[in-house]
Amino acid sequence: MKNLTIAICSYNRAERLPGLIKALRSLSCPVPFDILIIDNNSTDQTQAVISALSAEIGPPVRTVIESEQGIPFARNRAITESINSTFLLFIDDDELPSEKMLERAVYALDNEGAECVGGKIDIDFSEYNRPTWLTDDLLPFFGKIDYGHTPFWIKDESTPIWSGIVAYRNTLFLNNPELRFDHRYNRKGQGIGGGSDRILFEKLLSRNTQIRYQPGMSVQHFIEEWKLKRSYFLKLHFISGRKTGQFEMPSYPRQIFGVPPFLITEFFRQVAITITIYVRRQPGVIRQAMNASYTLGNIWGKYISRSRVKAA
Template sequence: MSTRITLCFCTYNRAENLPSLVASIREQQCEIPIRILAINNNSRDHTLATLQALQQLPGHPLDFVTEQEQGIVPARNRALEECLNDEFMIFIDDDEIPLPGLIQSAYLALKEGYHVVGGKVLIAFDNKRPAWLSDELLPFLAAIDYGDQDFEIRNDQHPLWTANIAYRMEIFRRYPELRFNKNFNRVGNVVGGGEDGIMFRQFLENESIKLGYIPGMAVDHYVEEWRLRRLYFLNLHHRAGYRRGRFREPMYERRLFGAPKFLYRNLATQTATATLHSLRQFSPAIREWMTVSHTMGMIRGYRDRRHDKEKGQCA
């Protein structure tokens, strides 16, 4: 086992982000050696050439591999396999910049007994923030800010995302089944995912895994323009509802077209509420329509689940 900490990011067609990202990682300091690992997920731009050039520059060593299976889940699982012999590992995203002290803060927390730690994800707006984008909606852009004090996480009220998370790698050696779930894969710019949320729940269910929030771990997250539109939030919730209905929720006896009947009642009520809010121009109207979109996604997920069962593809 190598006594080092590897900071890993998965990347797809964002070559222009890589020089500033790698430079900011190389500014990080830690008591143990730092390695940078990039997982190239079949990028079609000049990502490979950029990584090769960055590899020659001074600073913390940069390694990179190409994961041939498309999607964030295969890329992140490949990263876990590449780091299994390391003592510690950090995930951030390729549209982020780590703030000073991130790696050292993660290392100290893991060294002191935590198995999984995460910190702040601060949304950085290149352009003007949309007026409708309230603080309530920022978590749907992966924003995290639970304050300035460390604390142990014991429930799902304070989730941690792979936008900024660190692991003691022994948990993945001890539990080889602990990997990102391919049912929640996300390819390219397709919205959705949720694979890190599934793993977070697995951490909580395992009493031997200690989780913590470490505010000294912080990143700036630069959100692309296409995510700052209402349609993105609606699609995100539709996709989340679809996967919940298709893969996670129990089957009910009282169904209509494969979906539980109560979902149709919920959809009617939610649609009426969202329509009323829109007509009266209430500020939370987008939030109400996100709920409608989520329920519609669940209904579609249940219906596809029924078709899968009829085809013998799943129980």
């Protein structure tokens, strides 16, 4: 019999789990499903909350503790623990599902030939007021996804899907043990950054995986107050740039302490543009500052890469 495992990777969000589990249990699903909570070393009441939820009537809730800190380790543990299920769906612990989420996900995987399907992610500001400076073009960096109301096949990187809401045929992972979330792109605890879902998405594209966008498979993503700061976006881009510089950029013939000179030139160019936009009070200063922060991260990543190679 076909079945589905819903995986929730959680760290210190015990207060959100009851609402999420209640919402998931209320959903209609074409196949039986269970809920797997990967507790990534939580220090709050997560285990007590899960124990209480497990005793309630409804689709079963089970949990494992992943001792290796970080979201890629937790996601990979979810794959291991659910490998005998037909389908695997990831949803974040700070989200709530739409009414048709499971129906749409299973239909895409079971009837439309999708091996991977992702949905729409709406950003919810009901808990904290949205700052006036937080323009729509910044919302994708909170995970927002909206490619319209029509399902389609994803063929390139222009329409990525993220693990905030994504489902897979488990044969993908069963037949390809190397196909996992990359732990080099780690995000620990309440840290920021990551990128392991992007790397996996790119790997799936390179394999010509059948990837589907299904807008009816949607969630509401709640944003914590500490993220509603300009500095969050700058740090996010610095970390992303650092990982790109450290793990993805090639070695260049001309280097200064491992850093190609063009990156240094590019950083100062980006800073100059940022200052110009700010002085002229033009829109887009935060987005431009993020570009500069990303380039600075590239520089630091290349320097770290050179230092580690030298040490080895």
